[in-house]
Each structure stands twice: as C-alpha cells, then as structure tokens.
Amino acid sequence: MDCTKCDREAVMHAAYSGTYLCEAHLFESVERRVRHRVREDDMLPADATPEDPETWVIGLSGGKDSVVLTDIIHETFEEDPRVELVALTIHEGIEGYRDASLDACEELADDRDIPHEVVTYSEEFDVQMDDVAEDDPLDMAPCAYCGVFRRDALARYAEELDADKLLTGHNLDDEAETALMNIFEGNVEQVAKHFDASLGPFDERREKEDMIPRAKPLRDVPEKEVALYAQLRELPVHMAECPHSSEAFRGEIQDLLLSLEEDHPGTRHSIMAGYEELASLAADEYGGDEDEQPVGSCEECGAPTARDRCRKCALLDAVNAV
Numbered sequence: 001m002d003c004t005k006c007d008r009e010a011v012m013h014a015a016y017s018g019t020y021l022c023e024a025h026l027f028e029s030v031e032r033r034v035r036h037r038v039r040e041d042d043m044l045p046a047d048a049t050p051e052d053p054e055t056w057v058i059g060l061s062g063g064k065d066s067v068v069l070t071d072i073i074h075e076t077f078e079e080d081p082r083v084e085l086v087a088l089t090i091h092e093g094i095e096g097y098r099d100a101s102l103d104a105c106e107e108l109a110d111d112r113d114i115p116h117e118v119v120t121y122s123e124e125f126d127v128q129m130d131d132v133a134e135d136d137p138l139d140m141a142p143c144a145y146c147g148v149f150r151r152d153a154l155a156r157y158a159e160e161l162d163a164d165k166l167l168t169g170h171n172l173d174d175e176a177e178t179a180l181m182n183i184f185e186g187n188v189e190q191v192a193k194h195f196d197a198s199l200g201p202f203d204e205r206r207e208k209e210d211m212i213p214r215a216k217p218l219r220d221v222p223e224k225e226v227a228l229y230a231q232l233r234e235l236p237v238h239m240a241e242c243p244h245s246s247e248a249f250r251g252e253i254q255d256l257l258l259s260l261e262e263d264h265p266g267t268r269h270s271i272m273a274g275y276e277e278l279a280s281l282a283a284d285e286y287g288g289d290e291d292e293q294p295v296g297s298c299e300e301c302g303a304p305t306a307r308d309r310c311r312k313c314a315l316l317d318a319v320n321a322v
C-alpha cells in the first residue's frame with residue numbers, strides 16, 4: 001500500500017484517520033503532534049527569555065515513550081535558548097532491568113548532549129524495589145509502592161533542578177487507560193486529581209497544587225506509532241518489561257481498549273476528548289479553594305500532604321519494619 005501523502009511505500013496504517021504513512025510521513029506526523037501539543041498546552045510561556053529560560057526536566061526511563069519524547073523535544077528546542085532540558089532517570093533497584101535501560105538513557109543523553117541526572121531508590125530511600133517486591137509488607141502490588149516512591153523522587157529532583165515543568169512520556173494509550181480506570185472505579189475525586197496533576201492550564205496548576213506541573217506532550221500519539229517511530233529512527237530503547245509489573249486491572253483495560261479500537265477506530269481519541277472535559281468539571285467541583293483543603297507538609301520529609309505524614313513516608317515505615 002502506498003503512503004496517503006506521497007507515493008512511497010506505507011509502513012503503517014492509522015485506522016482512526018484512514019491514512020497510510022511512509023516512514024518519512026510517520027516521522028513528520030508524530031513530531032507534528034508533539035509540537036502541536038506543546039503549543040496547544042501553552043507549554044512555553046510568553047515571558048520565557050534567553051536570560052530567564054524555562055527549565056524542563058524530562059523523566060527518562062529508557063523505554064520507547066520517554067526516549068521518543070526526549071528526542072523530539074530536544075530536536076525541537078535545540079536551537080531555542082528559551083528552553084533548557086535536563087533528563088532525569090529514576091533507578092528503582094530492579095536487577096537486570098533498570099541497569100539495561102539506564103544504558104539506553106545514557107546513550108541518548110550523551111549523544112544529544114543533554115544533561116542527565118540519575119536518582120536511585122537506594123540512595124534516596126535506602127530501599128531496592130527487588131526487596132520491597134519480595135517482602136511486600138502491606139500485601140500490595142509492587143507498583144503501588146514503586147509509583148509512590150517514583151512520584152516523590154521525580155517531584156523532589158524536579159524541584160531541586162529548579163524545573164518549571166516536569167515532562168513525562170505518557171502516550172495516548174496510557175492516558176486513555178488511566179481515564180477509563182478512573183471512570184470504571186467510579187472515583188470522581190481521582191478524575192479531578194488527574195486533571196490537576198497533568199491536564200489543566202499550567203499556571204493554574206502551579207498555584208493550586210503548589211508543585212511543579214507535569215506536561216505530557218506525547219499524549220496524542222498512540223503507543224504503536226511511538227514504538228514504530230523509535231524503531232525506524234533506531235533510537236536507543238530498552239524494550240524489556242519490568243519483572244514486577246503487576247497492574248492487573250490496567251492489563252484488562254488495555255485489552256478492552258485494543259479490541260474497542262479495532263472495532264471502532266478513534267475510540268481512544270474520543271475517550272480523551274470527553275474525559276478532559278469531564279475531568280475539568282470534576283476539578284472545579286473537587287478542587288475547592290485553599291481554605292477548604294489545607295495542604296500541609298509531611299512532618300518527616302516535608303513533602304506536601306494533607307495528612308501528618310506523607311504516603312511515601314508511611315510506605316517506607318512499613319518496608320523498614322520488615
């Protein structure tokens with residue numbers, strides 16, 4: 001089959017748009033959607049200048065999504081003195097898995113000359129995910145600990161690196177899965193939180209959440225296209241799956257979405273369009289103002305929390321009590 005835009009051979013078919021794309025037009029299309037999202041979300045404020053640039057910290061795991069995001073953002077802003085990039089890798093202490101992906105991160109960062117920071121759970125929290133997964137003191141999925149530790153480490157280092165934004169490589173499938181999970185769990189407050197944490201306007205979020213806003217410039221691009229982009233561009237990517245990966249519910253939602261998308265192309269896009277609107281309403285409803293929901297700081301580590309101690313410190317206590 002030929003590319004819809006030229007007469008070269010197509011490397012992919014996007015059923016949701018009815019197009020066939022050759023390699024060059026796939027590259028162009030993925031990059032265009034990322035740049036469009038950067039503009040659409042007003043990621044680069046008008047007052048950023050070469051003297052007072054924006055610092056964007058990119059969470060770089062070495063997986064295809066964060067590698068593609070880092071590469072495209074770097075390529076886009078390489079010559080723009082209003083943006084400074086720093087790549088940040090979290091090492092969870094998962095043997096055989098994270099070491100290999102760290103190599104991919106280093107290769108990319110070295111090659112593109114992007115400053116690269118590595119934070120380890122062992123230095124930060126004195127734990128290794130391999131041990132946490134084995135001991136599992138609270139009888140939860142390993143990801144339930146790991147996600148809390150990662151969020152804490154990312155937020156802390158983004159703050160330390162003086163970040164204006166923290167960029168993560170969530171793709172369209174990830175976002176549509178999270179949207180459906182929140183809705184199926186009937187958790188409107190979680191929907192509101194998702195909006196505040198990563199979807200709403202940046203300046204409002206910064207004020208409301210008092211934390212570095214997340215940006216997800218890859219969230220319009222389906223996972224398959226990200227993977228193909230990484231492969232055809234020959235980017236250094238670590239493909240293995242984490243041995244502790246255990247999000248059973250997400251797996252079910254993933255299967256459901258894939259079959260829906262196959263029968264009704266465009267489902268992921270329409271889920272996200274509706275969800276963002278819904279989430280914005282939920283955020284208005286649940287956000288309240290600061291008087292109603294005082295956010296204090298953890299008595300142990302100082303992280304923002306509505307409780308005496310933050311979730312991460314509570315988990316660490318449980319892990320260390322073993």
Ligand code: SF4
Nearest residue numbers: 142143146242244245
């Ligand atoms: Fe951590 Fe789970 Fe991701 Fe593995 S799959 S790195 S345990 S969050």
Ligand code: ZN
Nearest residue numbers: 298301310313
């Ligand atoms: Zn704490």
